[in-house]
Amino acid sequence: xxxxxxxxxxxxxxxxxxxxxxxxxxxxxxxxxxxxxxxxxxxxxxxxxxxxxxxxxxxxxxxxxxxxxxxxxxxxxxxxxxxxxxxxxxxxxxxxxxxxxxxxxxxxxxxxxxxxxxxxxxxxxxxxxxxxxxxxxxxxxxxxxxxxxxxxxxxxxxxxxxxxxxxxxxxxxxxxxxxxxxxxxxxxxxxxxxxxxxxxxxxxxxxxxxxxxxxxxxxxxxxxxxxxxxxxxxxxxxxxxxxxxxxxxxxxxxx
Amino acid sequence: xxxxxxxxxxxxxxxxxxxxxxxxxxxxxxxxxxxxxxxxxxxxxxxxxxxxxxxxxxxxxxxxxxxxxxxxxxxxxxxxxxxxxxxxxxxxxxxxxxxxxxxxxxxxxxxxxxxxxxxxxxxxxxxxxxxxxxxxxxxxxxxxxxxxxxxxxxxxxxxxxxxxxxxxxxxxxxxxxxxxxxxxxxxxxxxxxxxxxxxxxxxxxxxxxxxxxxxxxxxxxxxxxxxxxxxxxxxxxxxxxxxxxxxxxxxxxxxxxxxxxxxxxxxxxxxxxxxxxxxxxxxxxxxxxxxxxxxxxxxxxxxxxxxxxxxxxxxxxxxxxxxxxxxxxxxxxxxxxxxxxxxxxxxxxxxxxxxxxxxxxxxxxxxxxxxxxxxxxxxxxxxxxxxxxxxxxxxxx
Ligand SMILES: Cc1ncc(COP(=O)(O)O)c(C=O)c1O
Numbered sequence: 001x002x003x004x005x006x007x008x009x010x011x012x013x014x015x016x017x018x019x020x021x022x023x024x025x026x027x028x029x030x031x032x033x034x035x036x037x038x039x040x041x042x043x044x045x046x047x048x049x050x051x052x053x054x055x056x057x058x059x060x061x062x063x064x065x066x067x068x069x070x071x072x073x074x075x076x077x078x079x080x081x082x083x084x085x086x087x088x089x090x091x092x093x094x095x096x097x098x099x100x101x102x103x104x105x106x107x108x109x110x111x112x113x114x115x116x117x118x119x120x121x122x123x124x125x126x127x128x129x130x131x132x133x134x135x136x137x138x139x140x141x142x143x144x145x146x147x148x149x150x151x152x153x154x155x156x157x158x159x160x161x162x163x164x165x166x167x168x169x170x171x172x173x174x175x176x177x178x179x180x181x182x183x184x185x186x187x188x189x190x191x192x193x194x195x196x197x198x199x200x201x202x203x204x205x206x207x208x209x210x211x212x213x214x215x216x217x218x219x220x221x222x223x224x225x226x227x228x229x230x231x232x233x234x235x236x237x238x239x240x241x242x243x244x245x246x247x248x249x250x251x252x253x254x255x
Numbered sequence: 256x257x258x259x260x261x262x263x264x265x266x267x268x269x270x271x272x273x274x275x276x277x278x279x280x281x282x283x284x285x286x287x288x289x290x291x292x293x294x295x296x297x298x299x300x301x302x303x304x305x306x307x308x309x310x311x312x313x314x315x316x317x318x319x320x321x322x323x324x325x326x327x328x329x330x331x332x333x334x335x336x337x338x339x340x341x342x343x344x345x346x347x348x349x350x351x352x353x354x355x356x357x358x359x360x361x362x363x364x365x366x367x368x369x370x371x372x373x374x375x376x377x378x379x380x381x382x383x384x385x386x387x388x389x390x391x392x393x394x395x396x397x398x399x400x401x402x403x404x405x406x407x408x409x410x411x412x413x414x415x416x417x418x419x420x421x422x423x424x425x426x427x428x429x430x431x432x433x434x435x436x437x438x439x440x441x442x443x444x445x446x447x448x449x450x451x452x453x454x455x456x457x458x459x460x461x462x463x464x465x466x467x468x469x470x471x472x473x474x475x476x477x478x479x480x481x482x483x484x485x486x487x488x489x490x491x492x493x494x495x496x497x498x499x500x501x502x503x504x505x506x507x508x509x510x511x512x513x514x515x516x517x518x519x520x521x522x523x524x525x526x527x528x529x530x531x532x533x534x535x536x537x538x539x540x541x542x543x544x545x546x547x548x549x550x551x552x553x554x555x556x557x558x559x560x561x562x563x564x565x566x567x568x569x570x571x572x573x574x575x576x577x578x579x580x581x582x583x584x585x586x587x588x589x590x591x592x593x594x595x596x597x598x599x600x601x602x603x604x605x606x607x608x609x610x611x612x613x614x615x616x617x618x619x620x621x622x623x624x625x626x627x628x629x630x631x632x633x634x635x636x637x638x639x640x641x642x643x644x645x646x647x648x649x650x651x652x
Contacts, residue, residue, distance in 0.1 A: 050554070058422070149280040155284070176443075
């Protein structure tokens with residue numbers, strides 16, 4: 001697996017795709033990752049389904065529900081990723097709510113990530129303060145680093161604090177919303193992208209939430225290092241086959 | 256000396272290992288703002304005056320502490336009922352909504368959102384929003400909307416907009432998720448008025464402090480009647496835990512007072528249809544709080560069951576989780592049938608029809624061995640009007 005920072009340091013606008021593990025079918029994880037890699041996605045966010053995903057809109061909620069009905073478990077995901085380890089080069093990031101990780105065991109979770117070559121995780125409901133106080137030692141022991149979110153409401157002080165502790169990129173939430181907002185970006189969002197990019201942060205900036213097509217990709221990537229797309233890809237998978245993934249990616253990049 | 260601070264969290268919002276604010280960054284500014292201001296506001300003279308005035312003139316406080324003579328004879332102890340059922344809107348829930356609505360106004364918020372299960376907290380929220388002329392949006396599971404149609408109508412009459420929660424299992428936990436998602440989407444003008452001692456810090460402490468009026472009154476009323484400020488037992492039902500937190504509050508740091516928490520066993524602890532979190536729950540995170548909750552071994556939150564809609568929350572507040580693990584409180588659970596019988600018994604012996612939630616607290620009287628001199632205070636958290644249909648179906652009335 002390539003290093004996440006190697007990819008982030010490349011000189012083009014990065015495109016990352018989120019998908020919910022266990023959706024549409026329980027064992028689609030490996031074919032989705034292969035299809036995304038073949039479409040030259042820069043890195044991939046693998047979502048651990050959760051019964052109560054607070055920060056997610058309807059699309060990811062439904063895919064999570066389906067994945068759980070399919071019989072998804074955290075252990076199964078690690079097995080799937082382990083089997084895939086030598087066949088894929090694209091960096092993987094895990095995204096999951098903290099309760100799922102807590103029940104699996106924080107230490108065991110970090111060590112299994114490390115085994116596979118995963119370097120970064122996104123845990124939206126594990127705030128900076130609690131991470132530093134209670135969990136940082138365990139994560140660092142296994143060379144795993146969380147990626148933190150910022151929003152248009154985040155204060156400058158908070159953003160600098162998050163920048164300080166970040167090892168790769170900061171996840172810039174595009175607007176005050178849950179995932180899958182479809183409004184498109186207006187003046188407020190564009191000004192916010194611009195404001196943050198002028199802060200000269202040491203971390204890379206990747207924008208997510210509400211990126212769904214070439215237009216929103218271009219807008220959000222203009223002042224940042226790239227974008228993450230989630231709900232739009234999940235919606236694509238509802239209507240199309242996994243092996244058509246390149247069509248989706250090419251349309252985002254306007255190839 | 257042993258730390259006896261059971262009723263308040265530490266500076267990070269933890270009761271022992273329970274509590275905290277496990278929230279997505281999108282909620283951080285709002286929670287931080289609340290955390291930095293709530294104590295100063297609710298302890299200010301101006302707030303206290305307004306809050307206490309409304310509790311007196313609008314809610315009808317103090318609620319009586321009633322000596323239940325016939326019940327006392329039956330159970331051979333001195334049993335007092337704290338009559339929260341006589342509060343405006345029929346339950347203790349309004350103590351909290353009156354306080355939080357004043358806080359929301361002080362924080363300059365214009366739009367109020369809340370979750371509700373049975374509809375009691377929804378009605379209490381819609382009521383204070385009408386009183387204060389603020390927009391009110393109530394999230395309620397689609398399934399609960401059907402089960403609790405009269406409360407839906409009440410909320411509508413009071414001017415609230417009801418939004419069905421269509422996600423997950425379409426009940427209280429999902430209504431809570433939807434309210435939190437609404438807050439994420441509306442970070443500037445909106446206040447989330449949570450209904451129990453659950454959710455991220457500082458909510459559990461805020462709600463406990465607003466319900467603490469219950470035990471403050473009990474102390475004075477008991478002194479008047481018995482020349483003792485502390486009872487031997489305090490008993491309350493626990494859903495999320497707000498009525499219990501309220502009646503325990505002043506007694507938690509008095510080690511001689513025995514604290515009894517009563518959960519809903521539903522059809523029985525081991526039937527898979529239960530809400531007894533203290534028996535079935537494990538450590539985890541629900542709605543931003545680290546506490547005990549009912550979940551699968553993979554950390555998926557499971558759906559609880561109880562005949563009483565107000566007790567089927569899959570967790571308990573962090574204060575209660577701490578009371579359980581530190582053994583400060585004794586947790587008991589009673590089945591649907593036991594609770595219903597206790598409700599009927601209270602009706603026939605004292606002429607008071609309790610909410611089914613509250614009836615759970617009375618059911619444990621069968622299982623406790625009192626001394627004749629024991630003073631027992633039970634929180635009668637709500638009245639039974641809303642539950643008539645359940646009583647009718649259960650007893651073929
Ligand atoms: C009358 C009554 N008692 C108790 C409860 C349970 O809530 P809590 O445990 O927060 O007091 C409810 C909730 O709806 C209620 O209506």
